Amino acid sequence: MNDQKELLGNGYGGKAEVIPTLATFVRERFKITSQGAFWAVILGGGSAILGKLKGGAIMKVILTGRGQEFFQTVLGSHYLCILPVVVSLLVILGVSGMTRRNRGGAI
Numbered sequence: 001m002n003d004q005k006e007l008l009g010n011g012y013g014g015k016a017e018v019i020p021t022l023a024t025f026v027r028e029r030f031k032i033t034s035q036g037a038f039w040a041v042i043l044g045g046g047s048a049i050l051g052k053l054k055g056g057a058i059m060k061v062i063l064t065g066r067g068q069e070f071f072q073t074v075l076g077s078h079y080l081c082i083l084p085v086v087v088s089l090l091v092i093l094g095v096s097g098m099t100r101r102n103r104g105g106a107i
Helices: 002-016 018-030 034-075 079-103
Strands: none
Touching: 034 079
């Protein structure tokens, strides 16, 4: 039992410290705002849910035939799984940029 505690304490401690450091770097480098993060979670999560409901039928109706063809060409056949990540990335950068601009911050 003690060996497991040592293994977990030493083995994962260094790796767990990387995530907050990486997140801080990304936030400072790309100047991510809390509003951008909020809307990225809402819209990315919403598109993920719509992509899973009824086998993605709802998302396919929203995208129409041409949209489906486009995303399948660009993202591949599993575009309904990848699309929420792309939406989140675009939203977090877009909303963060707009809120910085409205506040008068440097870009």
